[in-house]
Amino acid sequence: MKRTILATAIFLLGVSGFAQQMATGYVFEDQNENGKKDRNESGIANVSVSNSQQVVVTDTNGKYEIPVGDDNIIFVIKPSGYVPKINENNLPEFYYIHKPNGSPKSEFAGVKPTGKLPKSIDFGLIPSEEKETFTALIFGDPQPYNLEEIEYFTKGIVTEVEGIKDVPFGLSLGDLVGNDLDLFSPYIKAVKKVGIPWYNLMGNHDMNFDATEDKLSDETYEAHFGPANYAFNYGKVHFIVMDDILYPDPRDMKGYLGGFRKDQLDFIANDLNYVPKDHLVVLAWHIPLFEPEDNNTFRDEDRERLFSILSEFPHTLSLSAHTHIQRQDFFGKDEGFNRDKPHHEYNVGTTSGDWYSGKLNKEGIPISVMRDGTPKGYAFIHFDGNSYKINYKVAGENENYQMKVFAPKVVAKGRRTQAGIFVNFFMGTQGDKVLYRIDGGEWHPMQYTERTDPSYEFLVNEWDLTEELMPGRRSSNPIKSTHLWRGNIPTNLDTGKHSIEVKAIDMFGKTYTSKSSYRLEEAI
CATH class of the missing domain: 2.60.40.10 (Immunoglobulins)
Structure with missing residues (x-):
């Protein structure tokens, strides 16, 4: 009442x-x-x-x-x-x-x-006519450290979506710049070219590092973008945008920690008092709620109170960036979210990829493949009432490029091999169906595996094995991918070229396909 x-x-x-x-x-x-x-x-x-x-x-x-x-x-x-x-x-x-x-x-x-x-x-x-079916454009971590990287961001990402139609707004998920807050203005001018209203949130590289308390760490951000915590509605979706970086880290007053002040969590609770329960609540912040490899990146009690606040809402989604990889996380009762339907957090791949590293493409822009093998890019979230579907768009590729297939080029006929066919399904998560077949034969399920992506390992090895320096900057070392599948290589076929077809079905029921091949030769 x-x-x-x-x-x-x-x-x-x-x-x-x-x-x-x-x-x-x-x-x-x-x-x-x-x-x-x-x-x-x-x-x-x-x-x-x-x-x-x-x-x-x-x-x-x-x-x-x-x-x-x-x-x-x-x-x-x-x-x-x-x-x-x-x-x-x-x-x-x-x-x-x-x-x-x-x-x-x-x-x-x-x-x-x-x-x-x-x-x-x-x-x-x-007044504006707003349909309940709409699409939002999402950028993770532009994070330029200098004007040259502003140009990489502009030419490699912004130009591709410049003048986009039928998208009412966009949102950047923090690390708008890389520590040099004088780059806020060039960043704003770059994103302006997209041509649609643009919302922003603060990342850990957007802060005033000389602040002595957390509530003063966003002063320069506020001067350029306004509140670091706010909300808005569109259609049947309620968006809550938050600064989830505690700086300085309250544990030792050094560095930063993921979490919220009490007044921030109060804002979320007070705001949701006026949001209908049948609406979709989308929360956006920079640091993910949980890191599988490090459980000390987000304050537990803040996550627990957040889950308590959200538990009354059956339709929720959160968006994060920060990691420079791509991941789908689900929080159910085992993770402290007291609701039958798990809460989904989409950790979005970044527009800067692996911090503008890697070989240069034909336009002179770093390819910036991320450490888990996800190419740099951006996301579209398609809303329909209180439901949603997500598409990840790889920069410079067509919209159907949703996976990378890695297989040996040549294998010895009739010999067992520990080599495999690997598929990095960029939007994938454990439980998705990924199938493959050879030469148009029967479809077989691929095995989900968490390991480094061999296609990304190859990119890094190029830098380590070259005898002449390459333009650009070496990519970061590979880490485990959470969207990788493996299949065995049949070697009991005729010599010659054999086709590989892959079919992947994502969590939203959409099917994607890709092709590759390998060659069998008589063993020497």
């Missing part, structure tokens, strides 16, 4: 340690799209507004009140059927920064002093 705004404000003022005054204003229908509330423009009722911790809803006139301190960002949570104004860089304008004294002094500039709190902080929204 919803409280009145006044009662909510009084309650929140009592429990909030930072609240000194009340911000008030209107969420209104911006008919002339000038960003100002004109007399003839009506308010919009039942729209959520937040100060990054508390959440209130507008009354029948579109008015809200919410506590505000001396370091707050007030923002509207975009309802379905409306869009905020987009600035000249295609960044949505849905927030107001209130920092009367500006950001603390830092190596990279933060927010300039904003002065006194305005009498009314108004948010204009523009």
Whole structure:
């Protein structure tokens, strides 16, 4: 049951340690799209507004009140059927920064002093036809460390999706740049070329490293992109975007740790109070909730509270990046998610791939294959009501390129061999069906295996065995892939070339195919 705004404000003022005054204003229908509330423009009722911790809803006139301190960002949570104004860089304008004294002094500039709190902080929204079936474009870790890598990102990724149609917005999953926060502006100019509204979130390489407490580590990010924690609706999907990096690491005040402050988890809980249970909740952050090889990368108690909050919602998905590999994780009751349907987290492959390493392609751009054998690329998430399907798009390849088949070029006829046919199914996960057949014969299941991808090993070995330096930079050492399958090589066939066909069925029921071959010769 919803409280009145006044009662909510009084309650929140009592429990909030930072609240000194009340911000008030209107969420209104911006008919002339000038960003100002004109007399003839009506308010919009039942729209959520937040100060990054508390959440209130507008009354029948579109008015809200919410506590505000001396370091707050007030923002509207975009309802379905409306869009905020987009600035000249295609960044949505849905927030107001209130920092009367500006950001603390830092190596990279933060927010300039904003002065006194305005009498009314108004948010204009523009009516927009939103279908429940839509597609979002997702970038993981652009992470350029210099202007040359901005060019790699622009030419290798942005140019490929420039002018894309029928995609209402995009989202980058952190590490927008690589430690040099002066690269935020070149990054923004690059992504602007995609030509659609673009949301962002903060990664561990986007922080103010001279910050002495976590809540001050996002000051330069805020100056360029606004709140590091926010939400919006589109169709029947509710998106929650979060900074999940605790810096400095609260355990030893060195480095960083995945997790959330209490006020951040409060925001998620307060926000979801106004989200229908039959909607899909999509959460986006940088660091994955869990790392199979290292269980010390995310604070357990934060994950536990998050799972408790989400357990009431039957339809959820989370998106992460950070690892520079691609992985599907599922959290069920054994992992502390008390719900019959496991929670799916998609750890998205990155646009920078393996940090712009590897050989250069014909355009002079590093191929950047990731350590698990996933080529660099980006994702499309296709939403239909409260359901979703995901496609990973390999940069520079057609949309059907979804797997890499590795097999020896020549094998001795009639001899047993420990060599195998390996298939790296980029979007795959254990339990998916991957089949193969030789020369159009009977289909046989391939064996799921977790090991390094031999096709990626080959790329690294090229660098280690070459007698002349190659342009570019050596790729990182290989790691285990979580989407690799193996099949035996038949050697009891005639000498000559033999075809390999592979068929893979992903978790969404879509079938992909690929082909390769090997040759049998008489043993010497």
